[in-house]
Every structure is written in C-alpha cells, then in structure tokens.
Amino acid sequence: MPIITFLPMDKSITVPRGTSVLAAIREAGISFSAPCGGKGSCGKCVMEEVAGLAPETKAEEDALNSHQLGKPMRLACQARICHDAVVRLPVPAFSDERKTLLHRNISFHIDPRFTRERIRLEKATVLEPSSLVSRIRESLKREGKTWINIDLKHLRQIAMTPMENVAGLFLDHDLVDLYQDGCEKKVYGLALDIGTTTMVMYLLDLDSGRQLAVSALANPQASFGADVLSRISSMRRNPDNLTLLHTVLIEGINRLITNVTALAGIPQDAIYDLVAVGNTCMTHFFLGVSPASLAVAPYHAIQEQPVEVPAADLKIAMNKNGLVRTLPGIRSFVGADTVGAILAAELHKSPKTVLLIDIGTNGEIVLKTPAGMAACSTAAGPAFEGATILHGMRADMGAIEGVSISENKGIEIKTIGNGKAKGICGSGLIDAVFVFRQLGLMDATGKIIPVEQAPGVLAHRIIPWKKGRAIILAAKEETDTGKEMIITQQDIRQIQLTKGAIQAGIAVLMMELGVEKEELDEIILAGAFGSYISRVSARGIGLIPPVELEKIVSFGNAAGEGAKKTLLSKREYQESLALAQKVKYIPLSAHKSFNHLFLKGMHFPVLDC
Structure with missing residues (x-):
C-alpha cells in the first residue's frame, strides 16, 4: 500500500491505493478545512502537490481555475493516492489566536464543587x-x-x-x-467552548478563580465539513465517521490541555474539573453520541440535560479521578453555549429588553424582556466563515477584514497583518456589501448594477462573471497572487441567505414576545464574529435591527465566560439548570411567518440620504 507524507508536519501514514487525500488527512487526525465535507462542491480544500498523486480530475481543473491558482495545487477531496505521495497542507497562522483575545471583565462567584x-x-x-x-x-x-x-x-x-x-x-x-496534609494541593479546572469552527480553552485556579492560561485551536472536525449538517451528513454516509468525529475532537481538546498546562507550568493531573459548552451537535460529538436526529424532522436532540462523566471515560488528559461535565441545552440546536452566553451576560437578571445574537456557523438568538426569554437557532450557514464565498477565508493573516470608502469615493481594503490580500473573511464581507450599497454598485435586492450605470470612477470595478457580474474588491497589486480579488453575484446571494435567516429569526422572536425595535434597550453581539464586525456595517445591511449605535455592544466569547462561571461556582451551575428550563424555544421551521420574513430579510435596507 502507498505511503502519503504530509508537510509541514512531516507525518506519514499508509493507505489503500485509490484513497482520497482528504480521507487520508482524516485518518491521520490532521486538522484541515474541507467546508463541503468532501463532496467536491466548494473547491476550498486546496493543498499543494509535491509528488505522487493521480492526474487532476475535470472537477479539480474547473475549481482551481475559478480560484485563479497558479501553483501545483490540488483539491484534497478529489486527488487520489496511487503511489507514495507527498503533499503540503496550509497552516492557519492567526485566526485561532484572535479568539483568545476575546474576554469581558465580569464578576465571578468563587464556590467550586x-x-x-x-x-x-x-x-x-x-x-x-x-x-x-x-x-x-x-x-x-x-x-x-x-x-x-x-x-x-x-x-x-x-x-x-x-x-x-x-x-x-x-x-x-x-x-x-x-x-x-501540609502539602500544597492545588486544584485546577478547565472551561471549554467547543465551537463549530474554533475551540477555546481556559485554565483556572479553582481556589482564586484566576485565569492562568488560554488557548485556541481550529476545530479538527473541519475536514468533515464547515457546518454541523455537513458533519452529520458525513457520519450518515459512513457510520464509522462518528467514531472519527469524536476521536479527533478529543485529540484536539487534549492538545489544548497540553498548551494551557505548558503555558501555566502545571501538571495535567492537577486538573480535576472540566466544564464544556457548545451547540447541541458539538456536545453530542464530544460525548460520542450520534447527533443524526438533529438533521431530520422534528430535529430533536438525544440529550438536553447536563452530563457528568469521569474524565477517564472520555480519555481526557487530566486527573484520572477528575470530572467532565456539560451545561444543559435548551431545545434542538439551541444548546449549552447559549445557556453559557445567557449566564455570562446575566440576561436572566436584567430588567431591560435585550437581544443577544451569536453569529457563528449557527446563529443563536435570545430575546429577553421583563416578561421572559425566548430563543431560536437559524441555519446561518458558513458564509461568514468564507466557506461558500469564492475568495472567502477564515480570519487568518492576509484576510481582508475591513472595507471602507476612500476620500476619492473609491474602495479601500484593510487586511489582517496589513499585508497583501489572500482572501476575505466575514467582517470584510459585511463591510464590502455595505460599501457596495453606499456606492450604488448594487441595489436593494442585492443585484450588481450594469457597468454602464456605475459612477465613472467605479465603472472599472464591475466585470462580467460567468452568467452574471462581479465587483473587483482588490486590484492585482493589492493581492498576494497578483490577480484581482472579486465578490461575485453568487457571493452576495450567499450573504443574503445568511442575513435573511438571522433577520427572520430576530423578527420571529420579537413577534412572539410582542417587542418593537424601539423597545430594544441593548443588542449584544456575542462570539468571535460578533466582536470583530463593524456595528455600522452590520446595521447598514440589515443584519441587526436599526437601533442607535450606542445600544449595540460586543461581548466577546460569552459562551466561554459562562463556562468559567459554572466551573467556579456551584450556585452558577445550578442557575444554568434552572435557566435552560425557563427559556422558551421557538422552532423557526414550524413558524407560520418565517418563510415570509426570511424572503423579506434577504433585501437590503433603504439607505439614509
């Protein structure tokens, strides 16, 4: 059987002849992004062939040409291993560390279990x-x-x-x-946020509540798909993938434990408690439980109650007598991460009317009024992670993170690291769409205008693309490939689908609780994405309700902060159990107004003159 070697990690495994490189990557337990889960539809699982792969397929040629790539690049899901082979995989350099910077100064009650x-x-x-x-x-x-x-x-x-x-x-x-007795017995705990895209771990001293270290890592399940439904689909196609999805997740968590204990200089067996939060699908995979029931009507979970299990049962690298526990979920896709976010933001204690939005691969939304709380989950999709966008990418070095209007009414871009553009991440996409609307390059339906209708200074930016049009976002001299970077009509439609779903979810909750936008006292943008997007742009494209800017606040990783609270306090943990029962779950798929509101939400707001 042929041997495949992965660079730069210099890891080799033996696989049957004809195995796809993506299948080999999964078998090797290497973290790698394949947004569509290996269906060959996204063209994003790009890697460099060094030697030994079968010839390119037609699907590869089409996808790679559309990405304007000039090196010996291949698609991992399409490329087959017929002989001993060597490939070079991309190494994310920045995005996971960004999430470790997200924190908010909140008070913690110290009362550990x-x-x-x-x-x-x-x-x-x-x-x-x-x-x-x-x-x-x-x-x-x-x-x-x-x-x-x-x-x-x-x-x-x-x-x-x-x-x-x-x-x-x-x-x-x-x-x-x-x-x-007399020996210093230090006891530590871990708060873990298992995001669909990124996992973040916090190491805390259980006596003082002091945070000693934090580390983040791309979710190693990414090779099975960018979103939870892609991962469930891969598991349903091949039941053995459930074990793989669980195993790679645990291995990733253990890498995080290695990182935080090394940073703090403590032994792993001094860790006795771990509290995990995540969406419902992620907590199922974490526990090794099939989440397949979430993908078919009536979209129910196997378990919503909190789970407590010995660390040894999950092979977590901590004290063998330690405890691993999850927070409760609410219903369906509204999971433990939402409960953690509510706890961290203390919505249940607030007398105000507050809208909390966690815009991730899944968009969880909570509306709190003096009369109660309701929550829903929208199928936001992975557009803001770059998965369904032609030049989309995660928030790594070189990603366009900001777009603005220049002094001469042109377009200016800002990249992470201030270097040449490699792609565009979610915050840049939202800015770009808002700028296009402001400059009149697209109308309220999202349609890119004909070149002859564009202002003279911008006419060169509108180009034909396949059966539609595209807008040049970055000129050749601004990109690392030396080729223009564009936003296509299809890219804009993907953003509209995401925006429409989130806007409709917000509208349904406000309808159910009888809240008008004028009554909103605060909008909290939670999670990594919510912390980096422009409030002006998000409001300008209709992603969030049109309220005064001072009412819109970023919270950081609210789910992770909630996990910390319950790790450090029995009282907060008990509060989480009660909270999960108090929040009213609104199933959007069954709501009579959702489809109408979704279609309405795909339109962009009329701009203020």
Whole structure:
C-alpha cells in the first residue's frame, strides 16, 4: 500500500491505493478545512502537490481555475493516492489566536464543587472498634461535612494508606483523592467552548478563580465539513465517521490541555474539573453520541440535560479521578453555549429588553424582556466563515477584514497583518456589501448594477462573471497572487441567505414576545464574529435591527465566560439548570411567518440620504 507524507508536519501514514487525500488527512487526525465535507462542491480544500498523486480530475481543473491558482495545487477531496505521495497542507497562522483575545471583565462567584478537608481520626479501641470509614466520616462531620461517599476504588486506597496527617479532596460529597496534609494541593479546572469552527480553552485556579492560561485551536472536525449538517451528513454516509468525529475532537481538546498546562507550568493531573459548552451537535460529538436526529424532522436532540462523566471515560488528559461535565441545552440546536452566553451576560437578571445574537456557523438568538426569554437557532450557514464565498477565508493573516470608502469615493481594503490580500473573511464581507450599497454598485435586492450605470470612477470595478457580474474588491497589486480579488453575484446571494435567516429569526422572536425595535434597550453581539464586525456595517445591511449605535455592544466569547462561571461556582451551575428550563424555544421551521420574513430579510435596507 502507498505511503502519503504530509508537510509541514512531516507525518506519514499508509493507505489503500485509490484513497482520497482528504480521507487520508482524516485518518491521520490532521486538522484541515474541507467546508463541503468532501463532496467536491466548494473547491476550498486546496493543498499543494509535491509528488505522487493521480492526474487532476475535470472537477479539480474547473475549481482551481475559478480560484485563479497558479501553483501545483490540488483539491484534497478529489486527488487520489496511487503511489507514495507527498503533499503540503496550509497552516492557519492567526485566526485561532484572535479568539483568545476575546474576554469581558465580569464578576465571578468563587464556590467550586471541589473542596479540601483535613481528616483527623479518633483511635479505634477494643471496646469501640469502629471501622476506618466510620471514623473518617465522624472526622469530616466535625468539619461540617455531614455525609461523604467513598467508592470501591477509594476504599481500596484508604486500606493501603497510612491515615496520619491526611486530607481529602472532595467533589461535593464524593471522595476524589487523598493526600498528605501540609502539602500544597492545588486544584485546577478547565472551561471549554467547543465551537463549530474554533475551540477555546481556559485554565483556572479553582481556589482564586484566576485565569492562568488560554488557548485556541481550529476545530479538527473541519475536514468533515464547515457546518454541523455537513458533519452529520458525513457520519450518515459512513457510520464509522462518528467514531472519527469524536476521536479527533478529543485529540484536539487534549492538545489544548497540553498548551494551557505548558503555558501555566502545571501538571495535567492537577486538573480535576472540566466544564464544556457548545451547540447541541458539538456536545453530542464530544460525548460520542450520534447527533443524526438533529438533521431530520422534528430535529430533536438525544440529550438536553447536563452530563457528568469521569474524565477517564472520555480519555481526557487530566486527573484520572477528575470530572467532565456539560451545561444543559435548551431545545434542538439551541444548546449549552447559549445557556453559557445567557449566564455570562446575566440576561436572566436584567430588567431591560435585550437581544443577544451569536453569529457563528449557527446563529443563536435570545430575546429577553421583563416578561421572559425566548430563543431560536437559524441555519446561518458558513458564509461568514468564507466557506461558500469564492475568495472567502477564515480570519487568518492576509484576510481582508475591513472595507471602507476612500476620500476619492473609491474602495479601500484593510487586511489582517496589513499585508497583501489572500482572501476575505466575514467582517470584510459585511463591510464590502455595505460599501457596495453606499456606492450604488448594487441595489436593494442585492443585484450588481450594469457597468454602464456605475459612477465613472467605479465603472472599472464591475466585470462580467460567468452568467452574471462581479465587483473587483482588490486590484492585482493589492493581492498576494497578483490577480484581482472579486465578490461575485453568487457571493452576495450567499450573504443574503445568511442575513435573511438571522433577520427572520430576530423578527420571529420579537413577534412572539410582542417587542418593537424601539423597545430594544441593548443588542449584544456575542462570539468571535460578533466582536470583530463593524456595528455600522452590520446595521447598514440589515443584519441587526436599526437601533442607535450606542445600544449595540460586543461581548466577546460569552459562551466561554459562562463556562468559567459554572466551573467556579456551584450556585452558577445550578442557575444554568434552572435557566435552560425557563427559556422558551421557538422552532423557526414550524413558524407560520418565517418563510415570509426570511424572503423579506434577504433585501437590503433603504439607505439614509
């Protein structure tokens, strides 16, 4: 069987002849982006062939020509391995680190579930030969712990441990570990946000609540698709992929643990608690549970309640006696990450009318009024992650992140790192569309105007593209390929689909709770994307309601902050359980007004003169 070697990681595996490079990448457990999940429809799984692959297919030639690539580039999902081969994979350089910078100064109540207690035993006598466990319980009762549970594993440990000057580490009422009293026993915990695109992990001292380290990593499931439905589809086509999807996720989480413990200089076995949040599909994959039921009507989860499981059961690289737990979900696709975001933003405590929007691959929306809370999930799709956009990319170095109007009424771009443009990320897309509307390059329906109708200074930017038109966003001298970078009519339609879904979801919630836009006191943009987009542009294209700018605030990684809160506090954890039951879930697919509102939401607002 042929051997394929992946550069720059210099990793090799043996595969059957005829295996696609994408299948080999998955088998090797390498993080790699394949937005359509390997169907050959997106043309994004681009890599460099060094040697040994079968000839290009027609699908590859068409896709690579459309991407204007000039190197020996191939599509991983199409390229087949017939002989020993070597390929070079792209290495993201920036986007994951950006998410580690997102934080908000919120207060934390420190009341962890893990506690330490000294054990001071009364001596047994012939007249009163009480068992060792009975005397341990009596000792702890004197310290205020009325009852403890000791499982068989720790019963055996107690029998073999000298009990002089001993202390115990407890999870609620369960004995977790014994150690010598007087030794410093530090206990740490992890808050984990399992995003569809990016995973972020925070390492905290459970005594002080101090954050010691943070690390982010691209979700290693990306080779199975950019969105959750693509990943479910790949699992349904091949049931073995469920195990792979779970395994690569756990391996990625363990890499994050390696990162944060190295940054903080602590051993992994000092970590005893991990709280994970994510959308419903991600928490299912995390637990190794099939989320297939989410993809077919009535779109239900297997489990919405929180799960607590020994770390060893999931092969998490932390103390073998540690606990891994998830927060509860609400319903269907509105999952634990939304509960975490509500907790972090303290919507349940606010007297105001607040709209919280987490614009990710899935768009979760929560509306809080004095009368209650409602939530929904929109199939926003991966357009803002660049997956369905011709020159779209994630927020890596070289991505166009900002677009503005220059002094001479032209178009200016800003890239991450201020270098030549390699593509355009979500924040740049929103800016670009708003600028196109302001300059009159497209109408309210999203249609690019004919070149003869364009202002003279901009006419050269409108070009024919396939069966429609495109707008030149970056000139040849502004790109790293030396070729023009364009936004096509199809790209704009993809943005309209995403915008329409989010706008319709907001409108449905406001309709259900009887809220007018004038009554909104605050709009919170949560998540990485919400933190980097321009409030002016988001409002200008109708992605969010037209309220005063001062009412629109970015929160950062609200889901991750909520995970921290529940990690550090029993009270906050109990609050999350109650919250999940209080939020009213609105299923958009069954709402009578959704389709009408969706079509309406695809239009762009009339511009203020």
